[in-house]
Amino acid sequence: MLTTRREPWPLDDAFRADWSALRRRSPGSSVFTDLAWIEAGIAHGLPADRRPAPLRVVDDAGATVALALWQEAPLPGRLGTLRTLRTIDNNTQRIPPVLAASVEAQADALAAAWAALGGRFDLIDLFKLDPLEGRLPQVRDRLRSAGVCARLRPFNEQPRLVLPASVDDLLHLRNKVSRKKLRWGTNRLEEHLGPLSLERLRAPADFDRVGLPALEGTLQGLIQRSWQGRAFTPATLQSTLAFYRAVVRAFAPRGLLDVSLLRAADRVLAFDLGLVEDGTVSMLIGAYDPDWARFSPGSVLFARWARDSLERGDRVLEFGGDYLEYKDHWATERVSSHHLRLFGRTVRGRLKALLEREP
Numbered sequence: 001m002l003t004t005r006r007e008p009w010p011l012d013d014a015f016r017a018d019w020s021a022l023r024r025r026s027p028g029s030s031v032f033t034d035l036a037w038i039e040a041g042i043a044h045g046l047p048a049d050r051r052p053a054p055l056r057v058v059d060d061a062g063a064t065v066a067l068a069l070w071q072e073a074p075l076p077g078r079l080g081t082l083r084t085l086r087t088i089d090n091n092t093q094r095i096p097p098v099l100a101a102s103v104e105a106q107a108d109a110l111a112a113a114w115a116a117l118g119g120r121f122d123l124i125d126l127f128k129l130d131p132l133e134g135r136l137p138q139v140r141d142r143l144r145s146a147g148v149c150a151r152l153r154p155f156n157e158q159p160r161l162v163l164p165a166s167v168d169d170l171l172h173l174r175n176k177v178s179r180k181k182l183r184w185g186t187n188r189l190e191e192h193l194g195p196l197s198l199e200r201l202r203a204p205a206d207f208d209r210v211g212l213p214a215l216e217g218t219l220q221g222l223i224q225r226s227w228q229g230r231a232f233t234p235a236t237l238q239s240t241l242a243f244y245r246a247v248v249r250a251f252a253p254r255g256l257l258d259v260s261l262l263r264a265a266d267r268v269l270a271f272d273l274g275l276v277e278d279g280t281v282s283m284l285i286g287a288y289d290p291d292w293a294r295f296s297p298g299s300v301l302f303a304r305w306a307r308d309s310l311e312r313g314d315r316v317l318e319f320g321g322d323y324l325e326y327k328d329h330w331a332t333e334r335v336s337s338h339h340l341r342l343f344g345r346t347v348r349g350r351l352k353a354l355l356e357r358e359p
Contacts, residue, residue: 002065002112007054011035011069015054019067019099027103028096028130031277036250038069041090044243049074053085057098057109066100066109075123078355079348085117086125091243093158093282093320094130094337103135107142114148114342122349124342127155136338149343149353159331161317163310170310178329182303185295192292193264198304201259202276207252215259216245218268219287226287244273244285251275260308262301269297272305279315306330 007015016035023033031037042052050073057066075082089095098113100106114124129136136152143150164170171179190196201207207215220241223229232240251257258281262270270288274281288298309317319327343353 004116026099040246045090082122084123111146199261222287282318
């Protein structure tokens with residue numbers, strides 16, 4: 001029999017050590033289950049009315065079977081404000097429902113969490129879940145077999161580029177019109193500004209060389225001048241900048257940060273920032289100089305970035321969930337993330353299950 005218990009927040013050393021060990025073994029795990037990523041989201045993205053909820057699931061012998069770091073989050077709706085537990089998924093791409101050594105253990109740990117907490121929480125909402133190589137429906141079915149009312153639906157679709165074997169194959173991914181537009185943009189930029197170059201920062205020594213404060217200033221300046229500066233509210237912009245400052249400082253010293261800069265002499269025309277682990281580069285945020293937007297410096301950067309990744313031996317470039325035109329030109333496949341909802345045993349949880357009953 002499995003038992004669920006709440007763990008202290010802030011996290012203690014034992015939880016951190018167990019999380020690190022289990023993260024490398026868990027199906028669906030990625031750089032987005034790194035505690036530094038989750039804690040940056042908590043520090044700079046968690047609203048004041050929410051609080052972290054670390055959980056540990058143990059067996060009869062007291063051995064850890066699964067770990068989760070969720071949040072308590074109120075959810076307003078027709079039934080009033082529901083009390084929910086949900087994933088911490090700020091800017092995340094795909095994650096497992098919990099950390100556990102197998103898909104079966106993940107399902108059993110979720111059933112144990114529901115048994116322990118489903119009488120106090122109306123919903124357990126798990127967003128942006130990895131498909132687990134097609135086995136996520138098995139998690140839902142195993143939950144239902146354990147008496148849990150569970151619903152699984154697609155959440156979003158994330159394009160990615162599985163890098164081919166050669167540069168020629170990479171170039172053929174783009175259609176003729178797109179290649180012509182890319183050459184035109186490159187030529188116009190070089191006519192005005194001189195030769196373009198790609199600067200790729202990944203090793204800790206790369207960031208030591210340029211200096212993190214100087215790099216942060218460059219990136220933040222472009223974000224503020226690019227489309228984000230126009231689309232975001234001042235508060236959202238500031239929290240976004242603070243979040244990515246925390247990400248840069250946490251991941252650069254570990255060799256897990258990837259920054260690409262399109263330069264013309266001392267001018268930075270565009271950048272892409274992401275995380276890299278086990279041959280997968282996950283794009284997080286990019287921006288460009290709006291003065292040169294008509295020549296698509298972001299697309300010029302992306303083409304050079306993809307080629308450089310191929311030459312470095314990267315395997316997959318993950319583009320995230322936001323669709324932009326250039327992503328469609330380059331994507332070789334699309335992977336769905338999912339939303340798994342467990343309905344609590346409370347009155348509101350049961351009513352919500354009835355309202356959302358599937359045919």
